[in-house]
Ligand SMILES: Cc1ncc(C[n+]2csc(CCOP(=O)(O)OP(=O)(O)O)c2C)c(N)n1
């Protein structure tokens with residue numbers, strides 16, 4: 201007779217999760233660091249009860265369901281996807297609050313396990329509080345909204361269904377190619393129901409994260425393409441970091457002399473001062489990266505999904521003969537741009553390519569040119585770091601001060617606004633995990649919640665969360681969670697009275713910044729162009745339990761950053777900046793459609809330049 205154990209569905213889920221491990225390169229890691237949750241009637245008696253009786257699977261409280269998924273995703277990103285959190289919520293709004301961050305996790309290819317409560321499977325008491333009723337079906341709840349943004353989605357209508365659902369959930373979460381948000385919808389009655397589970401379900405399982413090698417013929421061909429190219433360029437994406445391939449990349453680059461441009465997720469793949477580092481690529485890129493990309497006859501994309509910010513809306517690669525070799529563990533990404541696809545792990549593929557290219561070098565001229573770009577860019581960064589603007593000072597100076605104050609191992613973190621572009625260009629990254637940008641979804645509100653996840657993943661590093669006033673107002677409440685867990689974040693809050701980023705964009709499309717300032721409604725104009733709104737960010741952060749320092753100028757900011765270093769609790773530094781003192785764009789373009797007809801002259805003019813620029817967009821077939 202097989203051995204069974206009588207548990208509720210929720211208890212069995214926790215028992216299973218506790219026993220899941222992943223292994224890569226011979227090293228084993230527990231896959232789940234615990235469970236974030238906010239309780240309501242949809243999970244308090246099910247998952248809540250199960251967590252209570254499993255204190256070794258730690259429960260973390262959050263202020264907002266979206267935030268806790270950001271935290272889990274940031275944690276997973278920092279751990280190179282080898283570990284994450286589960287997230288439990290009530291039904292209805294508690295569940296759907298997770299959707300925004302779940303989409304972010306899937307887009308960024310980061311594993312998170314979502315366990316939203318769901319309406320009664322039993323149905324007799326329907327409609328329950330917070331239930332969506334539809335006249336045409338009883339088989340739908342708001343949790344069906346998770347389907348398009350989940351890499352695996354299931355609804356558990358009977359306790360025994362988890363016996364087959366949980367291993368599938370793990371297969372997807374642990375797969376470098378498939379990973380993203382995984383949703384198991386848990387009807388509130390089913391969570392609390394018990395059955396006899398096979399004991400084997402709870403045995404320790406180790407999921408091996410493989411390092412698939414490329415097809416031998418394709419690898420040979422890729423080496424030929426590289427040998428034949430005169431102007432190759434590597435585009436390094438997040439996959440380089442997740443695969444822990446940065447040292448292999450540095451060796452490959454040193455050996456071959458091929459220069460590297462980095463995407464937002466790939467920044468840090470190469471140290472900023474490596475002579476073959478061209479820095480940021482694309483819309484928010486450096487002149488060197490964008491000029492060399494424009495001329496390149498071969499792009500070697502490593503672990504990149506080629507977002508429009510990387511490809512400058514498909515205008516970045518202008519050489520008529522350009523070809524692509526893509527190294528990617530996901531076939532979906534490997535085949536983009538009609539590339540020669542090396543569907544494989546970045547680390548082992550770079551090593552195999554190194555072996556196949558022992559006779560290859562880009563040559564002195566190429567190397568010298570890349571090095572010149574690297575040096576010139578560093579001088580430009582220094583110029584922007586030391587602008588001596590204002591006060592209010594410039595955002596570039598703030599970035600310079602934070603970079604100087606942070607140690608090489610420390611982490612800067614950001615997600616939305618004008619900061620990501622400026623950081624992509626200006627941050628001097630000294631460690632592969634030193635730069636953490638959520639720029640797949642660029643979700644305002646990720647910053648502080650994400651900072652929490654990074655610090656939980658690596659408490660030894662100082663974490664510098666850089667957040668705009670707009671993002672802060674959208675989601676800052678996780679300061680409370682940081683205080684609750686005694687987790688120290690350094691939060692640099694940049695107050696520029698609204699949306700510098702979208703304000704600038706609005707100007708560039710001819711709309712003059714409409715709707716992007718934080719100002720009172722003006723009775724005279726009827727518009728939002730009155731006095732500035734009187735938000736007291738320092739008082740706000742202090743009220744949540746943070747230590748707060750207000751800085752008025754650059755010396756004040758530097759002193760604040762020094763003081764923050766000595767602090768043991770989460771510290772918020774508030775600094776006002778001049779939103780009009782922007783960092784320029786360099787040799788790139790972004791497709792933001794402009795009104796084809798308009799009553800406003802500036803829009804008409806912007807449309808004409810837009811039409812012209814759009815002609816550079818290419819298909820790669
Ligand atoms: C959740 C969400 N809503 C809207 C946007 C579009 N958006 C991008 S940046 C931005 C403004 C950000 O303002 P702030 O944080 O103050 O940064 P700043 O632009 O001033 O640098 C907006 C609204 C977004 N990225 N995320």
Ligand SMILES: [Mg+2]
Pocket residue numbers: 617668669670694695696697698699700
């Ligand atoms: Mg702002």
